[in-house]
Amino acid sequence: MASTTLQVNEFRLIAKSGNARRGTFATAHGLVETPVFMPVGTQASVKAVDPRLVAETGARMLIANTYHLWLRPGAELVAEQGGLHAFMRWPHAIATDSGGFQAFSLAERVKVSEDGFEFSSHLDGARKKLTPEESMKVQGLLGSDIALQLDICPPGGAADGVLLDAVARTTRWAARCIEAKKPGQALVGIIQGGTNPELRLRHAEELARLPLEGLALGGFSVGEPNADMHRTLAVVVPFVDARRPRYLMGVGTPEDLVKAIGCGVDVFDCVMPTRNARNGQVFTTNGKLVIRNAIYREDKRPLDEQCDCHTCTHGFSRAYIRHLYIAKELLAYELLSIHNLRFYARLTHEARRAIEQDVYDTWAHETLRGWQMGKEIRS
């Protein structure tokens, strides 16, 4: 392992195991070891969890949503408060998305043009315009370490013509984002192209010619069959510029992570650990557990006997958490969210170890099989 110090925004590959990669990305807020999973802090909070406890799960980079924070409390206000890190008391790395996906999916009366998105805020109906330049300005004010370009993200199953237009416009917007971005902030381009490998590969090459600090795979997990995503990742990811971190946006299940890391993905984000926690779904080393199930009524065991999270090591039993969950006590959401976040952090930690030891495929196979057996044991 080379010992020279990394510069901010520099990515270094440390090891490979098959297509799986072990790397380090340097930010002004610490080194990020990849493969890495980013918890989602939509509105400048990882829902229900104190930031100290988020960090205690092992997370060292999270992602916040530009659309939400732009509308409320406003990017200028966050900048005035010292930026997102100071505002939300998170001393580690932060990425922000472009706001485009939410503007398209959450806002009302959306118009898309070459210039950008026009829409009405879902909060108060105010007419807003999100261009590549505005997205860069807002992300600059938020002060994230890593910004995402504004892109066009077609829904799953979109026709090739739609995908082609999205790819072309996304490339043009990438160039505008590069011009407009805040100096020093890392910028990640977004590869589109649906489940069409040829289109994906061509777009990946196009974007790789631009001075972008990372390359993301957008437009997955947007309604297409899960198998189509993995088939596409398997043939595309190994050919995405190896010198830059590869980020699979909005994905996914633990199984998705294990498979995608095997293809060479480095960075992930998803609401799944925290959202599923609030719905009472728990990830364990033996598969999923639904805490409101009556079989846990008197179960004195922790959520996962092999887990080292705050919840599992402080004696909170399944019986107690089930009681809290059924009684709608807010503590349930924090305890379950912490556990699921730790599950994701530990999963990427184990993946990193497996890559370093060049046993990734064996580890992945055994890990997936363990979850599968857990399902079989209980059914």
Add this chain to the structure above:
Amino acid sequence: MASTTLQVNEFRLIAKSGNARRGTFATAHGLVETPVFMPVGTQASVKAVDPRLVAETGARMLIANTYHLWLRPGAELVAEQGGLHAFMRWPHAIATDSGGFQAFSLAERVKVSEDGFEFSSHLDGARKKLTPEESMKVQGLLGSDIALQLDICPPGGAADGVLLDAVARTTRWAARCIEAKKPGQALVGIIQGGTNPELRLRHAEELARLPLEGLALGGFSVGEPNADMHRTLAVVVPFVDARRPRYLMGVGTPEDLVKAIGCGVDVFDCVMPTRNARNGQVFTTNGKLVIRNAIYREDKRPLDEQCDCHTCTHGFSRAYIRHLYIAKELLAYELLSIHNLRFYARLTHEARRAIEQDVYDTWAHETLRGWQMGKEIRS
């Protein structure tokens, strides 16, 4: 200060300042220094706050609700899990109420007789019967350090005839509770009598003849004018048996605590710090603060610059907490609850110091005046 070790359930007076008292009550789960405020953990959780952080506010005794826990998850289940302390991960003292107040106010189709309360559960309509014996059995199974007798609590402004009947039946039920209680568990009798000092004093004397470890003042803060409560407390509390801790149930505001401690009350409980937190009301050394107020939009200060709570010492600004509150982020409820609980814990801590130094009245006067001035400054 005598240095002999206290036995479990023993109360020792350490100092007096006017009528205000400084004492120690020994439980199997630690010493409780009085005057003390008990956070409310209705359903075996102090709402929205991890028990570690509840303890970090300085709280060393909390109160849980027998009615709620009896119905869900059930007292046998809690006993099977090792009792409330183990179940909810609270290693310090726990009191439980009798369940009567909630059976009367929350349940449906309630019938009151000499035997007890019959009612239909507000959760599933199941017909239940709460007698003095059943309440003792349930509290014994929950395993609290301190149990409350089943009592009759008339609403504020009840006629003397109603109060007289309530007092008489409450005494009879106290005797039944003493017979039925779990050995070793402390039992507290409840003085009724509304705002009638003569009735209160007579009931206090009646109950003082029974082997009860504490004497509570019930039937306050049930709709009567606040001034009537304080007038009654001033003439009654100093004459309640001085050898036992005096507990003012369900009270109250910080002002209420300061005044009642001055009359000789030792123990309090109230949902106010946590409920007000969830409604965005914050207690500070300069008076109350409503966090959603627009004047806090860009306020970088902590909730209270003189506060040493987790929230105020970890850099969470008013601007950030206001944002979380308005965005309905669950973290807001935890941060605000911790702060308000610490406010109450610090208030009783300061009261204890003032009594030890025999300057209680001066301290109380200045404390009340400080809050009053804060109100004037802001209005």
